[in-house]
Amino acid sequence: MTIIQRTITIEPHQRGIHCITGLIEKQLPELAQFRCGTAHLFLQHTSAALALGENTDPDVRADLNEHLERLVPDDLRLYRHALEGADDASSHIKSALIGVSLLLPVQNGRFALGRWQGIYLCEFRDHAPPRTIVATVMGQT
Numbered sequence: 001m002t003i004i005q006r007t008i009t010i011e012p013h014q015r016g017i018h019c020i021t022g023l024i025e026k027q028l029p030e031l032a033q034f035r036c037g038t039a040h041l042f043l044q045h046t047s048a049a050l051a052l053g054e055n056t057d058p059d060v061r062a063d064l065n066e067h068l069e070r071l072v073p074d075d076l077r078l079y080r081h082a083l084e085g086a087d088d089a090s091s092h093i094k095s096a097l098i099g100v101s102l103l104l105p106v107q108n109g110r111f112a113l114g115r116w117q118g119i120y121l122c123e124f125r126d127h128a129p130p131r132t133i134v135a136t137v138m139g140q141t
Contacts, residue, residue, distance in 0.1 A: 002037075003138040004030045010121060010131040015087075017053070017061035019118040021111070028135050032109040037139015039111060042101045044132045047091035047125050049098035055118025068094055068122075091124035098122050106139055 008027040010020060024041070025031060031039070043050050054060035072090045076082050079089035102119065105112040111119070121131065 001138060002034070002141045003136065005134065005136045006030065008133045008135055010133065012128050012130055013121060013123045015065075015123050015126055015128070017051075017065045018121045018123065019053075019055050019061065020121045021055065021113070021119045024119060024133065024135065025111070028137070031106065031111070031137060033141045034106045034109060034137055034139045035141060037106040037137060039104045039106050039135060039137045040101065041104070041119070042134045042136075043121075044134060045100065046095050047088075048128065048131055049095045049100055049120075049122040049124070050102050050133070051098050051120040051122055052102065052113070052117050053120050054116055055113075056116060061120065064120075064122075068098075068124075072097070085126075087124065087126050094122070094124045106137060 006028060008024055010023060041050055053064065072093045074086040074090045076086050081089040081092070123131075
């Protein structure tokens with residue numbers, strides 16, 4: 001059993017849903033040595049999220065983003081917490097709803113995603129900082 005852990009930095013993205021599978025794979029070259037195992041991805045932030053979704057048609061990401069905005073709008077009248085502006089409380093709520101971690105199977109040096117699946121960074125802030133993901137991969141090499 002081999003275990004590796006690496007912190008991955010994702011440069012700032014605009015608010016929205018972004019497919020970052022390739023960005024993660026590029027910063028996790030050790031993945032290629034695993035024949036069989038699991039990868040845990042943990043986003044170290046409370047105003048963004050990680051999810052799996054459609055990796056081809058950007059309309060899917062746009063629809064998800066629009067519906068999350070309707071579900072949890074940026075409206076200061078709705079929240080007590082507003083220290084960092086109108087997108088503060090709403091971004092924390094969306095993050096809690098979607099979640100900040102993924103557990104993925106690894107096969108033959110790659111994430112064993114379905115044909116149409118990709119890893120999403122769900123960015124809920126208007127002026128987001130770089131995001132960090134702790135990636136832990138364990139399995140047989």
